[in-house]
Amino acid sequence: MNKFQPIQLVFILLGALILLFIISPLLGMFLATSPVSLFETAKETEVQQSIWLTLWTSMLATIVFAFAAIPLSYLMARKTFPLKKLIMGIIDLPVVIPHSAAGIAILGFVSRNSVLGKIGSFIGLDFVGKPAGIAVAMAFVSIPYLINAARDGFSGVSVRFENAALSLGASPSRVFFTVSLPLAWRNIVSGLILMFARGMSEFGAIIVVAYHPMVTPVLIYERFGAFGLKYARPVSVLFISISLAVFIILRFLSREKESPVLFQKDKDNK
Amino acid sequence: MLELRDISVTLGNFSLKSINITVEKGDYFILLGVSGAGKSMVLETIAGLLSPGKGSIFLEGRDITYEKIQKRSIGLVFQDHAVFPHMTVKENIAYSLYGMHKSPSEKKNKILKIAEQISISSLLSRKPSTLSGGELQRVALARTLIQEPKVLLLDEPLVSMDTQLRSELRGLLRRLNRNGQTIVHVTHDYEEALSLGGKIAVINNGEILQTGSPMEVFQQPKSEFVAHFTGAKNFFRVKTSKDADHSNAIVNDKISIWIPGEPDENSGYVIIRAEDIILSRQRIDSSAVNNFEGTVKDIIPSRTGVEVLIDIGILIHAIITRESMNHLEIAEGNLIWISLKASAIRFIPA
Numbered sequence: 001m002n003k004f005q006p007i008q009l010v011f012i013l014l015g016a017l018i019l020l021f022i023i024s025p026l027l028g029m030f031l032a033t034s035p036v037s038l039f040e041t042a043k044e045t046e047v048q049q050s051i052w053l054t055l056w057t058s059m060l061a062t063i064v065f066a067f068a069a070i071p072l073s074y075l076m077a078r079k080t081f082p083l084k085k086l087i088m089g090i091i092d093l094p095v096v097i098p099h100s101a102a103g104i105a106i107l108g109f110v111s112r113n114s115v116l117g118k119i120g121s122f123i124g125l126d127f128v129g130k131p132a133g134i135a136v137a138m139a140f141v142s143i144p145y146l147i148n149a150a151r152d153g154f155s156g157v158s159v160r161f162e163n164a165a166l167s168l169g170a171s172p173s174r175v176f177f178t179v180s181l182p183l184a185w186r187n188i189v190s191g192l193i194l195m196f197a198r199g200m201s202e203f204g205a206i207i208v209v210a211y212h213p214m215v216t217p218v219l220i221y222e223r224f225g226a227f228g229l230k231y232a233r234p235v236s237v238l239f240i241s242i243s244l245a246v247f248i249i250l251r252f253l254s255r256e257k258e259s260p261v262l263f264q265k266d267k268d269n270k
Numbered sequence: 271m272l273e274l275r276d277i278s279v280t281l282g283n284f285s286l287k288s289i290n291i292t293v294e295k296g297d298y299f300i301l302l303g304v305s306g307a308g309k310s311m312v313l314e315t316i317a318g319l320l321s322p323g324k325g326s327i328f329l330e331g332r333d334i335t336y337e338k339i340q341k342r343s344i345g346l347v348f349q350d351h352a353v354f355p356h357m358t359v360k361e362n363i364a365y366s367l368y369g370m371h372k373s374p375s376e377k378k379n380k381i382l383k384i385a386e387q388i389s390i391s392s393l394l395s396r397k398p399s400t401l402s403g404g405e406l407q408r409v410a411l412a413r414t415l416i417q418e419p420k421v422l423l424l425d426e427p428l429v430s431m432d433t434q435l436r437s438e439l440r441g442l443l444r445r446l447n448r449n450g451q452t453i454v455h456v457t458h459d460y461e462e463a464l465s466l467g468g469k470i471a472v473i474n475n476g477e478i479l480q481t482g483s484p485m486e487v488f489q490q491p492k493s494e495f496v497a498h499f500t501g502a503k504n505f506f507r508v509k510t511s512k513d514a515d516h517s518n519a520i521v522n523d524k525i526s527i528w529i530p531g532e533p534d535e536n537s538g539y540v541i542i543r544a545e546d547i548i549l550s551r552q553r554i555d556s557s558a559v560n561n562f563e564g565t566v567k568d569i570i571p572s573r574t575g576v577e578v579l580i581d582i583g584i585l586i587h588a589i590i591t592r593e594s595m596n597h598l599e600i601a602e603g604n605l606i607w608i609s610l611k612a613s614a615i616r617f618i619p620a
Contacts, residue, residue, distance in 0.1 A: 158350075160348050160350060160352040161354060163319050163346075163348070163352070164346070164354075164410075166318075166319070166339045167317050167414075168414070169340045169366045169369075169417060170340065170366075171340065174368070178365075182356045183355070
């Protein structure tokens, strides 16, 4: 029988405090913003362009970098090799370093004098002060979320499924695309959504690489600096609302495609 | 047909040591061993999932030791089925047909035919998460058999199944084998080995200890481990017959033993635990339905007392305490009665 323990009450109270800590500022901001100011802000071309820019650059960064990040996640999940732990540490680096410092590093990497900048210029792709630069900065800070989620997904897929597919005559690439990838898909989608969300919310690295064109976090910062809290609020509320709507839609779409998956643990191989 | 010559494989701190196996075309070959003996490793080496450090594997005379898994013509059914959970039963079965030069209708017919053969026609549109263990095992079998493998490898296919299901699947495997399918079957269950195997290899600690027919392995164990593992002192090939009120197992066409139940098959094996045999100077009136008089042929000291070898037309091993032996004044050449209850007799249809 489950007897109610006093410690549970303490945990519930502490948990409620944390939830309050997360909800209060957001709720306060929503309540302090009048529908009229929100409507007026939504009509501003600058705001619309900024939100659209933020959405598509983050989406682009997520999709483009996923092509290499997902295979890397697979390798990290399946293979053992020297310096694997070092590589795992490198993957997590963008999460732990200050993002303004990351921005400085990226700026040096993609500036017109760098090798990448020169190659980009040669094919007509500029990074500094351009959407491409924003996408690179977003990808840099958000890619660990995708790699780690996808790696966990692949680790959760029993090697037996892959071995069974091989013994059924499938080539390793067919095994990857028809067995490993679909079975890890739930985690990969979570990773993609996390990466997209993290990219959208990035400020520190982007402001160094591309102040203009302005992504919404930079626009919010600029409005706050130039006009104060009252003018920064409606953009923030609008951006949060749109972000939430996008995530809910993405989650919904990804749930639709999910199938019940049994992750079977590997048994003794002997 | 399938030959493993001096195969050695190391995985972590476990090794298969000099495995030599020959499986003839149409054989039902059983690899019998306790958990962790290396049975599954042998199968995975044959399938190509593990690479041997030493030795060679030949299939129909062709060296396939380092052949790609996909090219081996060997089908493997895993212990946990490994039926793809994100595909329907039909998609699972069709998986190996990809890239085959067959028209869609030919592929469809092939799927329907194998589904009918394995009795899973009604499951084709189902997802694996809605299937029972037995159904999953059948799907895994169908998925492998559709490739028409030269050798079918089965890793503990009947484990964790209830008696009814086990009996059905045994019947299915026997049928497949009778239709010419060569099978290598791994198990830890000697009943399963006897019930299905035409040839048995006992494996322990990565080594094959003995290979032979069920009779050879069970009646003439070559090592203490095999003797202990197979565990049967009194082990006989029998035919069955039915009387009005009971069934009999007939050994060597001369000794008829009353056995429990009604056997499905008309032949099989009988196992009698040496500890379950009661000895007496005169025929006793008891619930034991099997009473035979025989001559004491040998008396061998054993860990738990003495083992008395009695000739009743066949040789029967009985284990009794030293006190009982002294009390009954058992000596070589004496006549003695043995009694055993029908319920102490284990009949394994085969």
